[in-house]
Amino acid sequence: MPPEMIFLAALDGIAYGSLIFLVAVGLSLIFGVLGVLNVAHGSFYAIGAYVAASAVLAAGGMGLPTWLAFPLFLAAAILVGVVIGGLVEALLLRRIYGKEEVLQLLVTFAVFMILEDAQKVVFGVRPLFANAPMNWLGTVEVFGIFYTRYQLILIPLVALAVLVGLRLFLRRTSFGRAIVAVTQDREAAMAMGIDATRIYLFTFMIGASLAALGGALSSATTSLTPGIGSGMIVLSFAVAATAGLGRIEGAAVAALMIGLGRSIAVYFAPEFDVLIPYLIMVAVLLIKPEGLFTTVQTRKV
Amino acid sequence: MSEVILEARDLQLRFGGVQAAAGASLTVRADERIAIIGPNGAGKTTFINLCTGYIKPESGSVVFAGRDITALSPRAITRLGIGRSFQIPQLFIENTVMENLLLALSAREGSWSPFLRLDRHPKIDEMWALLDIVGLKQTGHRIVRELPEGMRKLIDIAVALALEPKLIFMDEPTSGVSSHEKFQVMDTLTRALDARATTAIFVEHDMDVVARYASRVAVWSGGRIALEGTPDEILNHPEVLETVIGVGV
Amino acid sequence: MTRQIIVGALLLIALIVFPLLSPWSTVILTVALCEGLAALGILILLRAGQVSFGHGLFFAFSAYVVAFMAAAKFGREVLLLVPIATAASGLVAALVGLFIVRYRAIFFGMLNLAISMVFFSLLEKLFSITGGADGKRVPRPTLAGMTLERESFEFWMFYITLALAVIAALAVARYLVSPGGKALEAIKSNETRLEYLGVSSRKVLYGAYLTSGLLAGLGGAIIALVSGHVTPELAYWVRSGEFVFIAILGGAGGVAGPFLGALMFQIIRGYAAVYAPETWHAVLGVMLLVIIFFAPAGLYGLILGRKRAGDAT
Numbered sequence: 136m137p138p139e140m141i142f143l144a145a146l147d148g149i150a151y152g153s154l155i156f157l158v159a160v161g162l163s164l165i166f167g168v169l170g171v172l173n174v175a176h177g178s179f180y181a182i183g184a185y186v187a188a189s190a191v192l193a194a195g196g197m198g199l200p201t202w203l204a205f206p207l208f209l210a211a212a213i214l215v216g217v218v219i220g221g222l223v224e225a226l227l228l229r230r231i232y233g234k235e236e237v238l239q240l241l242v243t244f245a246v247f248m249i250l251e252d253a254q255k256v257v258f259g260v261r262p263l264f265a266n267a268p269m270n271w272l273g274t275v276e277v278f279g280i281f282y283t284r285y286q287l288i289l290i291p292l293v294a295l296a297v298l299v300g301l302r303l304f305l306r307r308t309s310f311g312r313a314i315v316a317v318t319q320d321r322e323a324a325m326a327m328g329i330d331a332t333r334i335y336l337f338t339f340m341i342g343a344s345l346a347a348l349g350g351a352l353s354s355a356t357t358s359l360t361p362g363i364g365s366g367m368i369v370l371s372f373a374v375a376a377t378a379g380l381g382r383i384e385g386a387a388v389a390a391l392m393i394g395l396g397r398s399i400a401v402y403f404a405p406e407f408d409v410l411i412p413y414l415i416m417v418a419v420l421l422i423k424p425e426g427l428f429t430t431v432q433t434r435k436v
Numbered sequence: 437m438s439e440v441i442l443e444a445r446d447l448q449l450r451f452g453g454v455q456a457a458a459g460a461s462l463t464v465r466a467d468e469r470i471a472i473i474g475p476n477g478a479g480k481t482t483f484i485n486l487c488t489g490y491i492k493p494e495s496g497s498v499v500f501a502g503r504d505i506t507a508l509s510p511r512a513i514t515r516l517g518i519g520r521s522f523q524i525p526q527l528f529i530e531n532t533v534m535e536n537l538l539l540a541l542s543a544r545e546g547s548w549s550p551f552l553r554l555d556r557h558p559k560i561d562e563m564w565a566l567l568d569i570v571g572l573k574q575t576g577h578r579i580v581r582e583l584p585e586g587m588r589k590l591i592d593i594a595v596a597l598a599l600e601p602k603l604i605f606m607d608e609p610t611s612g613v614s615s616h617e618k619f620q621v622m623d624t625l626t627r628a629l630d631a632r633a634t635t636a637i638f639v640e641h642d643m644d645v646v647a648r649y650a651s652r653v654a655v656w657s658g659g660r661i662a663l664e665g666t667p668d669e670i671l672n673h674p675e676v677l678e679t680v681i682g683v684g685v
Numbered sequence: 686m687t688r689q690i691i692v693g694a695l696l697l698i699a700l701i702v703f704p705l706l707s708p709w710s711t712v713i714l715t716v717a718l719c720e721g722l723a724a725l726g727i728l729i730l731l732r733a734g735q736v737s738f739g740h741g742l743f744f745a746f747s748a749y750v751v752a753f754m755a756a757a758k759f760g761r762e763v764l765l766l767v768p769i770a771t772a773a774s775g776l777v778a779a780l781v782g783l784f785i786v787r788y789r790a791i792f793f794g795m796l797n798l799a800i801s802m803v804f805f806s807l808l809e810k811l812f813s814i815t816g817g818a819d820g821k822r823v824p825r826p827t828l829a830g831m832t833l834e835r836e837s838f839e840f841w842m843f844y845i846t847l848a849l850a851v852i853a854a855l856a857v858a859r860y861l862v863s864p865g866g867k868a869l870e871a872i873k874s875n876e877t878r879l880e881y882l883g884v885s886s887r888k889v890l891y892g893a894y895l896t897s898g899l900l901a902g903l904g905g906a907i908i909a910l911v912s913g914h915v916t917p918e919l920a921y922w923v924r925s926g927e928f929v930f931i932a933i934l935g936g937a938g939g940v941a942g943p944f945l946g947a948l949m950f951q952i953i954r955g956y957a958a959v960y961a962p963e964t965w966h967a968v969l970g971v972m973l974l975v976i977i978f979f980a981p982a983g984l985y986g987l988i989l990g991r992k993r994a995g996d997a998t
Contacts, residue, residue: 172791172795174738174795227974230978235734235790236789236790236791237731237734237735237736237790237794238977240736240738240790240791240794241736241929241933241973241977242974242977244738244926244929244973245969245970245971245973245974245977246970246974247970248923248926248966248967248969248970248973249966249967249970249971251966251967252963252964252965252966252967252970253964253967255963255964256963256964365802365921365922366802368798369795369798369799369802372795372798372799373799376792376795380791406807406810406811407807409803409806409807409810410803410807413799413800413803416799417784420788420792421784424787424788488881509880510877510880510881511880511881511883511884511885512883514880514881514882514883515883519881520881526875526877526878526881527874527875527878528867528870528871528874528875528878529874529875530870530873530874531867531870531871531874535867538864538867539864539867539868539871539882540882542864542868543882543883543884544883547864548863548864548865548868549863549864550856550859550860550863550865550866551859551863552863552864553859553862553863554862554863554864554866554867555862557864595878595882596881599882599883
C-alpha cells in the first residue's frame with residue numbers, strides 16, 4: 136500500500152470515526168451517569184437522520200437556501216433528543232434505576248423495538264436521500280482524489296467541537312460538575328443536595344441529542360433506509376466498550392481507531408469491513424476487559 | 437508445636453492513596469485459633485482479602501501449607517483448603533438454606549452430574565449436621581432472603597465449613613448473634629473445628645469472645661499486625677486497651 | 686410442582702391433538718416449537734441472570750448448514766441433517782462461549798448482539814456464497830429414507846419436533862434442579878460466594894451457553910427444513926429479540942414456559958398481521974414493557990398464580 140493511499144484511507148477513517156464518535160459518546164455519557172446501557176440509542180441516531188433529511192427536503196421544496204440545512208441539523212438533533220429522549224427517560228427509565236442490569240437492558244430493548252417501527256410508520260420504508268447540504272459545500276482534491284468538504288472537514292470539526300464542548304461543559308459549568316459528581320459517587324452527590332432526577336433527565340437528553348446529531352449529519356451522506364439504527368447501536372457500543380463505558384475522551388480515541396481500521400480494511404477486503412470494528416473491540420477486551428481507558432475499581436466484600 | 441500452615445510475609449498494598457497494608461506479616465500454626473482485633477475501620481477485612489486472593493498485594497507473599505498462593509484466584513485458594521466467611525454474609529439469597537449448603541457440598545465432592553437432583557443429594561445428612569453446628573436446623577427449608585442478618589452470618593460460616601477447609605477465616609462470626617447466645621454458638625463451632633482439626637483465624641470485636649476462644653491474639657493497626665501474643669498479654673496491654681478496646685489508662 | 690406437570694401435560698395433549706383436527710396448523714405449530722426451543726435456551730441464560738440479544742446467530746447458523754448440505758446433495762436426509770446442523774451451532778457456541786462467558790449483563794447481552802449482527806452482515810454481503818438477502822432454497826430432504834409429499838413431510842416433521850421439544854424440555858428441567866443448574870442461579874445471586882466455593886462461574890456459564898446454543902441450533906435446523914428457505918433475517922437482531930420476548934412472555938420460571946410463550950407469540954403474530962402489519966414489533970415492545978412492569982413472572986407465572994419468577998422449576 137503506497138503512502139498516499141494510507142493517507143487517503145486515513146482521511147476516510149477520520150470522517151467515519153468522527154461520525155460514530157458523536158453517537159458513541161452519547162451512549163457512553165448516558166451509561167456513565169445513569170448506569171444504563173441504552174439499547175435504543177441507535178434509534179435516536181436513525182430518527183435524527185430521518186427528521187433532518189425530511190426537514191432539508193421540505194426546506195428545499197419551499198425554495199429556502201441550502202445553507203439553512205446546517206442550523207436545521209442542529210435543531211433536529213435537539214428536538215429529537217429533548218422530546219423523544221426526554222419522554223423515554225421520564226416515562227420508563229426513571230422506573231428502573233437501581234434494578235438489575237438485565238432488566239434495564241430489556242426495557243431499553245423494548246423501547247428500541249417500538250422506536251424502530253415508529254420511524255417506519257412516520258417516515259416510510261422508501262430510501263430517503265437529502266444530499267444537497269453535502270453538495271453545497273463542494274469538494275477538495277487530495278492526491279488527485281476528490282473529497283467532499285462536508286465529510287473531510289465539517290463532520291470532523293463538529294466532532295471536535297463536541298469533544299471540546301463536552302469537556303468544558305463537564306469541567307467548567309456547575310451543572311456539568313454536578314453530572315461528574317453523580318458519575319463518581321451517586322450517594323455522596325445526592326447528599327450534597329444535587330438533584331439526581333434532573334441530572335438524569337438532562338444527561339439523557341444530551342446523550343440522545345448527540346446520537347441524533349450524528350444521524351442528522353450522516354443524512355446528507357447516505358440514503359436512509361430502515362435498519363440503520365440497529366447497525367449503529369452495535370457499532371457505537373463497540374466504540375464505547377473499546378474505550379471503556381463512560382469514558383468520553385476515550386470514546387474519541389476508540390472511534391478514531393475503529394474508523395481508521397475500517398477504512399483501511401475497505402481497501403484490502405471490502406467484504407469484511409463490517410468485521411473490523413468488532414475485531415478491534417474483541418482484541419482490546421481480551422487484553423483489557425474493562426476497555427482501554429478504565430481504571431479498575433476494587434469491589435467490596 | 438505443630439507445623440506452620442499459613443505464613444503472610446510483608447504484604448504491601450495501597451489503594452486510592454491509602455496504605456491498606458504496610459508490611460503485614462503473620463505466621464499461623466495448624467493447631468491455633470487466632471483472633472485478629474483492631475480499631476474499627478482499620479481494614480482487618482483487607483488482611484483476609486489479601487490472604488484469600490480477593491485482592492493482590494503489590495509486594496510480599498502468602499504461603500499456605502508450603503505453597504505460594506499470593507497470585508492465585510480465590511477459587512484456586514479455596515480448592516487448596518482455605519475457607520472463608522464474610523463480614524457481610526455472601527449467600528445465594530434467592531435459594532433455600534439447604535440449597536446453599538448442598539451446593540457447597542457438591543462443590544467439595546465435585547458432584548455435578550446433571551442427573552442428580554440437588555435436593556436429593558447423597559450428602560444430605562451431612563448438610564443437617566452442618567446446620568446443627570450453628571444451631572439453625574430449623575431454617576433448612578427457608579429462603580435465605582427471609583432470614584435475619586445474624587442467622588445469615590452463621591449460615592455463611594456453615595457454608596465455609598461444608599468445604600472441610602484446613603484453615604478457615606471468619607470475619608466477625610458472632611456479630612449478629614445476641615450476647616447470651618454468643619458463647620453457645622462459639623462452643624459448638626469450636627468443637628466442630630476441633631473435630632475437623634481446622635485452623636481458624638477470626639476477626640472479632642467482642643473481647644469476651646476473644647479471651648475465651650482465641651489461643652493467640654493479633655492486633656491489626658496501621659495496615660499490619662502491630663502486636664501479637666496470648667489473649668492475656670494482649671488484652672491487658674495498655675496500648676491495646678486504649679486504641680482497640682477504647683479504655684483510657 | 687404438580688400444577689406445573691398438569692400445565693405441561695395439557696399443553697402437550699393439545700399439541701398432539703390439534704394438528705389432527707386442523708392440518709393447516711402443522712407448519713405454524715412447528716415454527717412455534719422451533720422458536721420455543723431457542724427461547725428455552727434463552728431461559729437457561731436468564732437463570733444465570735444473563736440475556737442474549739444474539740441467539741439468532743445459532744438459529745441461523747444451523748439453518749444455513751442445513752441449506753448448504755441439502756443443496757450440495759450431501760446427506761439429504763432429515764435424520765442426518767438435523768443432528769449435524771445442531772452440532773455445528775453447538776461448535777459455534779463452544780467457540781463464541783470461550784470469549785463471551787468472561788462477561789456479564791450489559792457486555793454479555795451486547796457482545797452477543799454484536800457477534801450475531803456481524804454474522805448477519807456477512808450473510809448479506811457474501812452474496813456469491815450465501816445468496817445475499819434473498820437467501821437460499823432448501824430442497825425437501827428424505828425422512829428416514831422416504832421421499833414424502835409436502836403435507837406428509839410437514840405432518841411428520843411436526844411430531845418429530847414435538848418429541849424433540851419434549852425431550853429437550855425434560856432434560857433442561859432436570860439440568861435446572863441439578864447442582865449445576867443451581868450453580869447457574871448462583872451466578873445471578875452471588876458470584877463471589879460461588880468462587881469461594883471453589884467453583885468456576887465461567888465454567889458453569891459456559892455449559893449453559895453451550896446448551897443454549899445447541900437448543901437454538903436445533904430450532905434453526907428444523908425451521909430451515911419446514912420453511913424450505915433460509916434468509917439472513919434468521920440472524921437479525923429482531924429474531925434474537927423475539928426469542929427473548931418469547932422467553933419473557935412464557936415466564937422465566939418453568940420449561941413449558943417458552944413453548945407456551947411461543948404459541949402465544951404465533952397468535953399475536955397472526956392478529957398483528959391483520960391489524961398492525963407495519964407496527965407489530967412495536968406491539969411486541971409494548972407487551973414486553975407491560976410484562977416487565979406488571980407481570981414479571983410472565984405468562985407461565987400468571988397461570989400458576991406465582992408472584993415471583995424463579996420459584997417454579
